[in-house]
Amino acid sequence: xSELADAIAELNEDEAKRLVREKIDAGVEPLxxxxxxxEGMDIVGGRYKNKEYFLSELIVSGxxxxxxxxxxxxxxKGGKQAESLSKMVLGTVKGDIHNIGKDIxxxxxxxxxxxxxxxxxxIAPSIFVDKLVETGAPILGMSGLLTPSFESxxxxxxxxxxxxxxxxxxxxxxxxxxxxQVGKYVGADAFTSDGxxxxxxxxxxxxxxx
Amino acid sequence: MIKETxxxxxxxxxxxxxxxxxxxxVAPLMDVMFPSRHKGMTVAYGISHWKEGLQAIVDIFDEVxxxxxxxxxxxxxxxxxxxxxxxxxxxxxRGYKFPGQxxxxxxxxxxxxxERERLTVDNYDEIIKYGWSGFAERNRExxxxxxxxxxxxxxxxQTEHYAREGETWAQKGVPSLCxxxxxxxxxxxxxxxxxxxxxxxxxxxxxxxxAVMDALVDDLITDTIEAARLTGIPGVMLVLERGxxxxxxxxxxxxxxxxxxxxxxxxxAAEGLITVMHFDQDWTLNxxxxxxxxxKICIAELDSTTDIFKAKEILKGHMxxxxxxxxxxxxxxxxxxxxxxxxxxxxVVGDGGGFILSSGCTxxxxxxxxxxxxxxxTAKSYLPAR
Numbered sequence: 001x002s003e004l005a006d007a008i009a010e011l012n013e014d015e016a017k018r019l020v021r022e023k024i025d026a027g028v029e030p031l032x033x034x035x036x037x038x039e040g041m042d043i044v045g046g047r048y049k050n051k052e053y054f055l056s057e058l059i060v061s062g063x064x065x066x067x068x069x070x071x072x073x074x075x076x077k078g079g080k081q082a083e084s085l086s087k088m089v090l091g092t093v094k095g096d097i098h099n100i101g102k103d104i105x106x107x108x109x110x111x112x113x114x115x116x117x118x119x120x121x122x123i124a125p126s127i128f129v130d131k132l133v134e135t136g137a138p139i140l141g142m143s144g145l146l147t148p149s150f151e152s153x154x155x156x157x158x159x160x161x162x163x164x165x166x167x168x169x170x171x172x173x174x175x176x177x178x179x180x181q182v183g184k185y186v187g188a189d190a191f192t193s194d195g196x197x198x199x200x201x202x203x204x205x206x207x208x209x210x
Numbered sequence: 211m212i213k214e215t216x217x218x219x220x221x222x223x224x225x226x227x228x229x230x231x232x233x234x235x236v237a238p239l240m241d242v243m244f245p246s247r248h249k250g251m252t253v254a255y256g257i258s259h260w261k262e263g264l265q266a267i268v269d270i271f272d273e274v275x276x277x278x279x280x281x282x283x284x285x286x287x288x289x290x291x292x293x294x295x296x297x298x299x300x301x302x303x304r305g306y307k308f309p310g311q312x313x314x315x316x317x318x319x320x321x322x323x324x325e326r327e328r329l330t331v332d333n334y335d336e337i338i339k340y341g342w343s344g345f346a347e348r349n350r351e352x353x354x355x356x357x358x359x360x361x362x363x364x365x366x367x368q369t370e371h372y373a374r375e376g377e378t379w380a381q382k383g384v385p386s387l388c389x390x391x392x393x394x395x396x397x398x399x400x401x402x403x404x405x406x407x408x409x410x411x412x413x414x415x416x417x418x419x420x421a422v423m424d425a426l427v428d429d430l431i432t433d434t435i436e437a438a439r440l441t442g443i444p445g446v447m448l449v450l451e452r453g454x455x456x457x458x459x460x461x462x463x464x465x466x467x468x469x470x471x472x473x474x475x476x477x478x479a480a481e482g483l484i485t486v487m488h489f490d491q492d493w494t495l496n497x498x499x500x501x502x503x504x505x506k507i508c509i510a511e512l513d514s515t516t517d518i519f520k521a522k523e524i525l526k527g528h529m530x531x532x533x534x535x536x537x538x539x540x541x542x543x544x545x546x547x548x549x550x551x552x553x554x555x556x557x558v559v560g561d562g563g564g565f566i567l568s569s570g571c572t573x574x575x576x577x578x579x580x581x582x583x584x585x586x587x588t589a590k591s592y593l594p595a596r
Contacts, residue, residue, distance in 0.1 A: 054459045056458045063406065095314065095315070095316055096314075097322050147541035148576050150542055176491065177514075177536065181538055181539070181543065182542065
């Protein structure tokens with residue numbers, strides 16, 4: 001494991017910042033810095049899965065990752081680009097303004113190599129569909145914290161069907177109160193109430209839709 | 211229906227004291243949302259029309275043949291007539307988008323919390339120096355446009371409504387369990403700083419966060435005891451969500467949540483007040499710590515994400531458990547699903563007493579009436595074969 005990956009995995013914010021700056025100054029290829037950051041985030045995800053880490057460590061590592069990307073990403077422009085695992089459209093559904101879970105998952109997906117189109121909160125079915133069409137993303141992630149969001153999720157799945165995209169798009173729903181029963185009710189392909197588990201499901205979707 | 215030999219009040223008190231009861235008491239966490247929709251009003255209307263909203267709750271109570279307790283008597287706030295109390299309430303209510311007030315939150319939605327920073331990291335020093343009351347008085351204009359006398363008048367009116375809600379239920383023979391509501395210092399700071407910023411504070415400046423909590427907790431305790439005294443209802447709801455194992459490792463819980471929870475619960479118990487610990491999200495790993503809290507005067511109220519069956523194993527003989535019909539089951543399940551789940555709760559969590567059948571968090575606005583009625587009926591009719 002690289003020093004930078006280790007600093008992120010250990011949640012050592014100052015050390016991670018210092019190492020990123022040092023590598024840039026030393027002329028290290030920006031893409032390899034991104035890879036090291038992703039390696040650190042992978043370790044964090046593994047520790048979460050093993051119950052060594054909790055949501056707080058995902059948040060802290062996510063913030064460190066974002067700080068690093070803010071410095072590295074401008075240097076990627078025009079140079080070698082990171083290969084995207086898959087495009088993915090993400091958002092909190094119509095009538096729901098909660099963003100915590102969605103934002104955390106969005107950061108984790110980005111760190112895992114997804115090209116995430118985060119539409120934000122209170123997203124109508126047609127907006128989701130338009131973005132799927134525009135980007136050609138084969139994965140849709142919908143978030144919601146309230147029971148009325150189940151209807152919005154269901155309506156969005158229906159809109160995806162009506163747009164003729166259902167067989168091309170894998171759909172995952174997530175949120176604190178999302179259960180298997182909810183997943184079935186809305187017609188999703190998968191459900192989760194656990195961010196890293198959601199990322200693993202999306203990785204599986206990415207392989208299936210390649 | 212089971213032949214009843216106890217009043218609702220006796221039944222609920224028996225559950226809290228872990229004594230035998232004639233049947234499992236049932237007490238949904240009921241606010242105005244579901245009753246408003248059931249009555250054909252919008253949630254927005256029910257929330258903004260106190261008398262009609264309260265009547266909607268009473269009507270649904272009568273329609274299902276009643277239940278045993280109101281965890282909260284209605285949806286007013288219990289406040290002390292102080293500027294600091296009003297500022298804290300204002301920070302809380304202004305954090306919400308209410309139905310009909312925002313394009314994203316429809317007239318039939320429930321109020322939704324908007325996650326953003328209402329306290330800055332720079333405010334910490336001021337809270338440490340002046341305490342919560344001093345900070346709130348010095349910063350009043352940041353959080354409310356009302357002058358002190360209007361804040362105090364509003365606080366008095368809220369508390370008067372709260373007490374009247376309690377009286378409404380008392381007249382029907384139904385006890386209300388919580389005469390005041392308070393957040394733990396961690397919950398308070400997390401919601402006012404935002405989850406991400408507060409988590410970074412814990413990571414970057416833990417000693418300062420601890421000092422802020424030390425400066426907050428006594429004011430929270432004093433104010434809550436006084437508010438419960440004013441409403442005349444001998445209990446407190448301690449709102450907990452963000453300090454549990456869903457969010458944080460035990461080392462954070464042990465330093466930043468549990469000592470303050472314990473101090474608060476012990477202070478309330480010393481005044482004869484029960485504490486309903488409102489646990490949102492998963493607290494399964496934290497459950498063993500609850501055995502250090504005063505016995506037979508607390509309720510662990512679970513929302514279906516904590517393992518309630520594990521809770522029973524751990525807390526049996528020490529603390530009453532309430533819960534935990536999932537909101538999703540109320541909204542999209544069938545009466546058969548509901549009956550089966552309630553029977554399982556009664557069989558396992560109700561075994562040997564110390565259980566109140568309840569909703570996991572508030573009955574959602576879009577709950578199906580037949581599901582709700584099934585929950586109430588199952589408590590009244592199902593007697594485990596033992």
